[in-house]
Amino acid sequence: MEMTLRWYGSKFDTVTLQQIRQIPGVTGVITTLYDTQPGELWSRERIRALKDEVEASGLHISGIESVNIHDDIKTGLGKRDEYIDNYIKTLENLGQEDIHMVCYNFMPVFDWTRTELARVLPDGSTALAYTQEAVDALDPEKMFESIAGDMNGTVMPGWEPERMARVKELFALYKDVDDEKLFASLKYFLEAIMPVCNKYDINMAIHPDDPAWSVFGLPRIIINEENILRMMKMVDDPHNGVTFCSGSYGTNLKNDLPHMIRSLKGRIHFAHVRNLKFHSPTNFEEAPHISRCGSFDMYEIVKALYDIGFNGPIRPDHGRSIWGEVAMPGYGLYDRALGATYIQGLWEAIEKSETRK
Numbered sequence: 001m002e003m004t005l006r007w008y009g010s011k012f013d014t015v016t017l018q019q020i021r022q023i024p025g026v027t028g029v030i031t032t033l034y035d036t037q038p039g040e041l042w043s044r045e046r047i048r049a050l051k052d053e054v055e056a057s058g059l060h061i062s063g064i065e066s067v068n069i070h071d072d073i074k075t076g077l078g079k080r081d082e083y084i085d086n087y088i089k090t091l092e093n094l095g096q097e098d099i100h101m102v103c104y105n106f107m108p109v110f111d112w113t114r115t116e117l118a119r120v121l122p123d124g125s126t127a128l129a130y131t132q133e134a135v136d137a138l139d140p141e142k143m144f145e146s147i148a149g150d151m152n153g154t155v156m157p158g159w160e161p162e163r164m165a166r167v168k169e170l171f172a173l174y175k176d177v178d179d180e181k182l183f184a185s186l187k188y189f190l191e192a193i194m195p196v197c198n199k200y201d202i203n204m205a206i207h208p209d210d211p212a213w214s215v216f217g218l219p220r221i222i223i224n225e226e227n228i229l230r231m232m233k234m235v236d237d238p239h240n241g242v243t244f245c246s247g248s249y250g251t252n253l254k255n256d257l258p259h260m261i262r263s264l265k266g267r268i269h270f271a272h273v274r275n276l277k278f279h280s281p282t283n284f285e286e287a288p289h290i291s292r293c294g295s296f297d298m299y300e301i302v303k304a305l306y307d308i309g310f311n312g313p314i315r316p317d318h319g320r321s322i323w324g325e326v327a328m329p330g331y332g333l334y335d336r337a338l339g340a341t342y343i344q345g346l347w348e349a350i351e352k353s354e355t356r357k
């Protein structure tokens with residue numbers, strides 16, 4: 001595995017490449033062209049400039065999170081072929097710049113969903129949190145307004161104001177889209193991009209839906225082992241793989257995370273490792289990474305990744321806001337840096353106990 005950190009680019013991130021470079025063991029960043037819109041073609045020049053900037057700091061680009069998918073591709077409507085064509089050209093440009101891992105998601109309308117961006121924990125830190133009761137009480141069109149005030153002046157991925165201004169229109173677009181239709185659209189998309197992925201050895205890593213169930217009546221398919229194995233089988237190519245995000249699959253306590261990791265051997269191209277603390281099955285917050293602070297056995301999760309020979313980029317996921325840092329919720333420096341060293345500690349212990357027998 002390679003330890004990485006997500007970075008949104010110097011124009012958008014409060015964390016600098018120089019700071020990331022000083023986190024022990026972190027050698028790469030997972031980044032994106034944050035100001036591009038879904039469906040837009042990424043030029044080779046812009047990718048090259050981003051790469052040069054990252055490399056000047058002594059780091060490198062370990063993968064892209066994300067190249068977002070246009071809604072026409074997800075719904076199978078409108079200009080989907082044109083947008084897929086742009087996606088293929090973007091992958092080609094990334095491949096030519098020696099970038100070989102692309103994370104994306106296939107969630108309708110809303111990206112990940114939280115109901116609080118700054119729940120105060122007993123130690124005084126704040127964390128992102130979710131309660132189903134709060135979602136059920138909310139008009140989906142008001143979802144954006146209800147959290148916009150907590151973004152610390154940043155723009156959060158999936159919650160761009162331009163997108164949220166169209167939320168009514170987006171709901172109408174997905175009116176006739178159910179799970180089967182979404183699976184069919186995903187298959188169509190994957191079949192179209194696999195040739196370019198094979199040509200440039202680009203691993204596609206779909207991010208799970210978060211939370212891993214339907215919200216506001218919208219279909220969600222990347223939620224459990226059964227569905228993800230269906231997806232692997234329907235386009236059976238090693239480049240069609242997943243981002244294993246423990247915090248997203250883990251929102252559903254029925255998901256056995258270490259078991260899922262083992263069943264996806266060879267198809268996990270990227271790992272997000274984080275912990276959640278549950279107060280009830282539908283009320284949880286994003287806990288510090290270490291096992292004792294949350295509900296997951298992080299040792300078992302990292303051990304499963306080790307056991308399947310996972311060798312892709314791994315990153316700590318959302319962190320709490322601690323030590324007075326003001327940053328994009330979930331994406332401050334300090335708690336993620338603690339997560340990165342903790343995960344590496346687990347990995348070293350597992351590796352040594354396995355190889356010194």
Ligand SMILES: [Mn+2]
Nearest residue numbers: 245248272317
């Ligand atoms: Mn994730």
